[in-house]
Amino acid sequence: MSLDKATVARIAHLARIRVPEPDQEALVGELNGLLGWVEQLGEVDTKGVQPMASVVGAVLPLRADAVTDGARAEAVLANGPETMAGFFVVPKVVE
Amino acid sequence: MSAAGLIGLTLAEARDGLAKGDFTAVELTDAYIAATERARVLNCYITETPDRARDMAKASDARAAGERRPLEGIPLGIKDLFCTKDVLTTAASHILDGFKPPYESTVTSNLWRDGAVMLGKLNLDEFAMGSANITSYYGNVVNPWSPGEPGKWTRTLVPGGSSGGSASAVAFGAALGATGTDTGGSIRQPASFTGVAGIKPTYGRCSRFGIVAFASSLDQAGPMARTVKDCAILLRSMAGHDPKDSTSVDVPVPDYEAALAGSVKGLRVGIPREYRVDGMPAEIDAIWERGKAWLRDAGATVVDVSLPHTKYALPAYYIVAPAEASSNLARYDGVRFGLRVDPGGSLIDMYEATRGEGFGREVRRRILIGTYVLSAGYYDAYYLQAQKVRTRIAQDFTAAFEACDVLLTPTAPSAAFGIGEKMDDPIAMYLNDVFTVPANLAGLPGLSVPAGLDEGGLPLGLQIVGRPFDEETVLRAGAVIEAAAGRFRPAFFGLG
Amino acid sequence: MAYVIEGRTGAWELVIGLEVHAQVISNAKLFSGAATDFGSAPNSQVSFVDAAFPGMLPVINRFCVEQAVRTGLGLKAEINLTSVFDRKNYFYADLPAGYQISQYQQPIVGKGVLDLDMPDGTVRTVGITRLHLEQDAGKSVHDQHPAKTFVDLNRSGVALMEIVSEPDLRSPEEAGAYLRKLRSILRYLGTCDGNMEEGSMRCDVNVSVRRSGEPYGTRCEIKNVNSVRFVMQAIEFEARRQIEVVEDGGKIVQETRLWDTTKFVTRSMRSKEEAHDYRYFPDPDLLPLVLEPAWVEGIKATLPELPDEKKKRFIDVYGLSPYDAGVLVADQERAAFYETVAKGRDPKIAANWVTGDLFGALNRSGKDIAESPISADALGGLIDLMADDTISGRIAKDVFAEMFETGKPAAAIVEEKGLRQVTDTGAIDGAIAAVLAANADKVAEFRSGKDKLFGFFVGQVMKQTQGKANPALVNDLLSKKLKE
Numbered sequence A: 001m002s003l004d005k006a007t008v009a010r011i012a013h014l015a016r017i018r019v020p021e022p023d024q025e026a027l028v029g030e031l032n033g034l035l036g037w038v039e040q041l042g043e044v045d046t047k048g049v050q051p052m053a054s055v056v057g058a059v060l061p062l063r064a065d066a067v068t069d070g071a072r073a074e075a076v077l078a079n080g081p082e083t084m085a086g087f088f089v090v091p092k093v094v095e
Numbered sequence B: 001m002s003a004a005g006l007i008g009l010t011l012a013e014a015r016d017g018l019a020k021g022d023f024t025a026v027e028l029t030d031a032y033i034a035a036t037e038r039a040r041v042l043n044c045y046i047t048e049t050p051d052r053a054r055d056m057a058k059a060s061d062a063r064a065a066g067e068r069r070p071l072e073g074i075p076l077g078i079k080d081l082f083c084t085k086d087v088l089t090t091a092a093s094h095i096l097d098g099f100k101p102p103y104e105s106t107v108t109s110n111l112w113r114d115g116a117v118m119l120g121k122l123n124l125d126e127f128a129m130g131s132a133n134i135t136s137y138y139g140n141v142v143n144p145w146s147p148g149e150p151g152k153w154t155r156t157l158v159p160g161g162s163s164g165g166s167a168s169a170v171a172f173g174a175a176l177g178a179t180g181t182d183t184g185g186s187i188r189q190p191a192s193f194t195g196v197a198g199i200k201p202t203y204g205r206c207s208r209f210g211i212v213a214f215a216s217s218l219d220q221a222g223p224m225a226r227t228v229k230d231c232a233i234l235l236r237s238m239a240g241h242d243p244k245d246s247t248s249v250d251v252p253v254p255d256y257e258a259a260l261a262g263s264v265k266g267l268r269v270g271i272p273r274e275y276r277v278d279g280m281p282a283e284i285d286a287i288w289e290r291g292k293a294w295l296r297d298a299g300a301t302v303v304d305v306s307l308p309h310t311k312y313a314l315p316a317y318y319i320v321a322p323a324e325a326s327s328n329l330a331r332y333d334g335v336r337f338g339l340r341v342d343p344g345g346s347l348i349d350m351y352e353a354t355r356g357e358g359f360g361r362e363v364r365r366r367i368l369i370g371t372y373v374l375s376a377g378y379y380d381a382y383y384l385q386a387q388k389v390r391t392r393i394a395q396d397f398t399a400a401f402e403a404c405d406v407l408l409t410p411t412a413p414s415a416a417f418g419i420g421e422k423m424d425d426p427i428a429m430y431l432n433d434v435f436t437v438p439a440n441l442a443g444l445p446g447l448s449v450p451a452g453l454d455e456g457g458l459p460l461g462l463q464i465v466g467r468p469f470d471e472e473t474v475l476r477a478g479a480v481i482e483a484a485a486g487r488f489r490p491a492f493f494g495l496g
Numbered sequence C: 001m002a003y004v005i006e007g008r009t010g011a012w013e014l015v016i017g018l019e020v021h022a023q024v025i026s027n028a029k030l031f032s033g034a035a036t037d038f039g040s041a042p043n044s045q046v047s048f049v050d051a052a053f054p055g056m057l058p059v060i061n062r063f064c065v066e067q068a069v070r071t072g073l074g075l076k077a078e079i080n081l082t083s084v085f086d087r088k089n090y091f092y093a094d095l096p097a098g099y100q101i102s103q104y105q106q107p108i109v110g111k112g113v114l115d116l117d118m119p120d121g122t123v124r125t126v127g128i129t130r131l132h133l134e135q136d137a138g139k140s141v142h143d144q145h146p147a148k149t150f151v152d153l154n155r156s157g158v159a160l161m162e163i164v165s166e167p168d169l170r171s172p173e174e175a176g177a178y179l180r181k182l183r184s185i186l187r188y189l190g191t192c193d194g195n196m197e198e199g200s201m202r203c204d205v206n207v208s209v210r211r212s213g214e215p216y217g218t219r220c221e222i223k224n225v226n227s228v229r230f231v232m233q234a235i236e237f238e239a240r241r242q243i244e245v246v247e248d249g250g251k252i253v254q255e256t257r258l259w260d261t262t263k264f265v266t267r268s269m270r271s272k273e274e275a276h277d278y279r280y281f282p283d284p285d286l287l288p289l290v291l292e293p294a295w296v297e298g299i300k301a302t303l304p305e306l307p308d309e310k311k312k313r314f315i316d317v318y319g320l321s322p323y324d325a326g327v328l329v330a331d332q333e334r335a336a337f338y339e340t341v342a343k344g345r346d347p348k349i350a351a352n353w354v355t356g357d358l359f360g361a362l363n364r365s366g367k368d369i370a371e372s373p374i375s376a377d378a379l380g381g382l383i384d385l386m387a388d389d390t391i392s393g394r395i396a397k398d399v400f401a402e403m404f405e406t407g408k409p410a411a412a413i414v415e416e417k418g419l420r421q422v423t424d425t426g427a428i429d430g431a432i433a434a435v436l437a438a439n440a441d442k443v444a445e446f447r448s449g450k451d452k453l454f455g456f457f458v459g460q461v462m463k464q465t466q467g468k469a470n471p472a473l474v475n476d477l478l479s480k481k482l483k484e
Helices: A005-014 A021-043 A073-077 B003-008 B011-020 B025-042 B050-062 B106-113 B164-172 B188-194 B228-238 B282-297 B310-331 B347-358 B361-374 B380-403 B426-433 B437-442 B471-485 C062-074 C172-189 C228-247 C293-301 C307-318 C322-329 C332-342 C347-365 C376-387 C393-406 C410-417 C425-438 C440-447 C453-464 C471-483
Strands: A087-091 B045-048 B075-079 B117-122 B177-182 B197-200 B220-225 B268-272 B301-305 B406-410 B446-453 B459-466 C005-007 C010-023 C086-089 C099-102 C112-117 C123-135 C139-141 C148-152 C159-165 C201-210 C220-225 C256-260 C265-268
Touching: A005 A021, A005 B361, A021 B310, A021 B361, A021 B380, A021 B426, A087 B347, B003 B025, B011 B025, B011 B228, B025 B045, B025 B050, B025 B075, B025 B117, B025 B164, B045 B164, B050 B117, B075 B164, B106 B177, B106 B228, B117 B164, B164 B177, B164 B188, B164 B220, B177 B188, B177 B197, B177 B228, B188 B197, B188 B446, B188 B459, B197 B228, B197 B471, B220 B228, B228 B446, B228 B471, B268 B282, B268 B380, B282 B301, B282 B406, B282 B446, B282 B459, B282 B471, B301 B380, B310 B361, B310 B380, B310 B426, B310 B437, B310 C086, B361 B380, B380 B437, B406 B471, B437 B459, B446 B471, B459 B471, C005 C228, C010 C172, C010 C228, C062 C123, C062 C159, C062 C172, C062 C293, C099 C123, C112 C172, C123 C172, C172 C201, C172 C228, C172 C307, C201 C228, C220 C228, C228 C256, C228 C265, C307 C322, C307 C332, C307 C347, C322 C332, C322 C347, C332 C347, C332 C376, C347 C376, C347 C393, C376 C393, C376 C410, C393 C410, C425 C440, C425 C453, C425 C471, C440 C453, C440 C471, C453 C471
Parallel strands: B075 B117, B075 B177, B268 B301, B268 B406, C220 C256
Antiparallel strands: A087 C148, B045 B117, B177 B220, B197 B220, B197 B446, B406 B459, B446 B459, C005 C010, C010 C159, C010 C201, C086 C099, C112 C123, C123 C159, C139 C148, C201 C220, C256 C265
């Protein structure tokens, strides 16, 4: 499998990362190099092998349904680049 | 004791000296604050916190003899991937500009609970993605083993990565110990490059709560220090079950320091034949041979074992880790913390500008790869196959541990290299982790211990890998190598 | 006769599937310890986990898992003892982590069924495809500022059950019946309050049209429709829109649409225009969720009697019509109210009073059964007064109205107003004698064969006794007198 510049642009948009035009060209080469290299995984016979779900081999711990957190809007908002009236503020979203 | 003398002590020695009242925590901390200033040329700290360090040291000195805690007054550096309450936490990324967490990571909380003193936040590869500490937004970290005069090195060496600041600070004497994190070798490889000890414990041993995530199924915190014993002391404080991390395992934390007193008589040391790679320097092979001999001399048995899927570990890692990272790093979007770049358009424009400028080149590359391998039509071929290969790799280890108790391998395929080398080819850079990545994929504990110097006078480490949650045996075997190899210190050390 | 829409070119059948997002009733959120209350100050119920701060990790709430299992059992569905949480990756202002923790390939609940009681008395069985647990997103507020969107994360991380139906529904009415039935079951189970206006139950509607017997057409998804009525209207509109497009020679584009609650149309959602690629993968911060069979059995043992079983019992035990039984069991409190009224009384009379007079009065005054001014025992008391002939059925209607107004018990009203039924034959005879005497002409007419006048005499006697005379006695005595 090999990617072209359009695919790089599509992935970059999916990842919401602006990649300037000239950098896209370089990325095509780098990403193709990497993908070519990882292709060797196809050699491994994985028939009947379960994908790794957890190296720990444990099951999910469950917590009690108790309110132990929240009620600290100030701390939640303190690092916000833009806040107003207790809200985070972002450029207008049109639905 | 002189300040230079204080810097020369190991963590265990400093702890014992403090307990005996030979010196105070403030004296020790002041010596280290002076050392961090002298170490600035190495760029190992992103943020120094001398005031906090002195306050913590004073508090330690004020404690009654009967109330002494395990790490009372011990000055440590913290990799800047651990969130520290109200102290700038950057992950060495532009995108976390100005971020002061309103919470503390569990691992650092445990250290402060046990009396340790925080010197500051240590440099690293951006989001822990790198093997040379050259991807930090805050600049490269220099390996104190670089030849020549400080600041006028004849060859500027990398400290390894991603815990390069931690390794460099410990090797130089700008911290008595440090926290690191290890996703594919980020504790062990820099430990090897700088002549210090470092252990990545079993996945689940240390809580990941409050550590900026890179690849959640691989990330694990661990200590870096000058000796195996120092690592054992730090690990006991750092480790432990945490209900705030669903992958943290509820098993008792043993007294690792006490475990070092045991013997390796009868221990079966496995040598995986697949770790003999083409083009590996003869010196590394020689040190590996020496390691076997030391363990044999101490009463261990050396056996050949096979880990047949070893060659697939690195490519599997470079699918799994970027895939998880692409998702873990989605939260850096300029909305709730850190950098926002707003070109004045839509929300999407804001996201793209913020993330485009906020992430460095390597991070961008990995997010894109990770996004691609998870995208529609490619998931099965890449991500799912990599996770199946991962199962195979874990099965290899399980089988090998039928025939042996620990594995002995080199930590890295080379000694520290110069800044600027291996930069053009990402795969050549990724090969640094060829010996360390398998333990992450299988979640196993791995220790790097300094084992000697190469012809150029640069340190080389050996790696001990053990069974899940058997850090005690790993540390014990490492201590045997350390005792035989001796300890190593760069010419440019401490307060001169 | 199946529901169809007649287009210009013939009849079209509708194919409808519903995805319901039901907010789980719990104290704390699915993966954090923040509260779930509705309507608090912005960002006041947000933990650092909900706001996706660096290094924050999810830990699952056991009760939310229990609620999902309980709901699955209520839908007679398979419970998957091992399920997996995945990340659904996309960027949106109110999705702080850039991914939603959801369940994709291995949901906690598999196939189930829901029976719809149609107005014609038939039962339609609709397949449930699956139920999975996931996190809710925060809320974006778009109308506070001309150039900005405000984000409140209070709802971020609240547990949702996504309940997906098979495309088994064929008309707006069936879709409405499905939603009402599902809501009723969720409320019985106590797993979701079903309040669509407050958004604790939301519905995405998939609609397509086809000629009868043909394969499914291309579907459109209408997002976040927030009432049963709107769902039905949106389906109707959307189906007609699609028919028009196809009949005009166009093609339906698979897309996400929005129901405009002011113009009553669906329109394409601009923000969802982009092709989605959610890049699902198992959340590495969470391990597989494994349930103990005994734990599931324990939940099963505590399930309440659900609407279908209750309806069957009401029909079998109380002899109610399927319609009355259906009306009564739709709501657990109403059903309980009825059972209290019916206890030791004629169940059909009780049903008539509850479904007729009481529900009617409650409807007119906009009250809920819980706010009823007449308690179940009080209504029972009224029925008892009729049963022992203390009052007549007609007087009972007046007493009921008075009870509803004042909240007083029936007996007190009867005493106070002297409404006790007159059963003293002497008193009734007296009244009859007076009426006959005053209407000698009519008596003569009656006796000469004008039978219809009997009703007139009854009315006059009742009037004479202020309606309190026992009507049966009046009939009896009056006919005797007239035949004399």
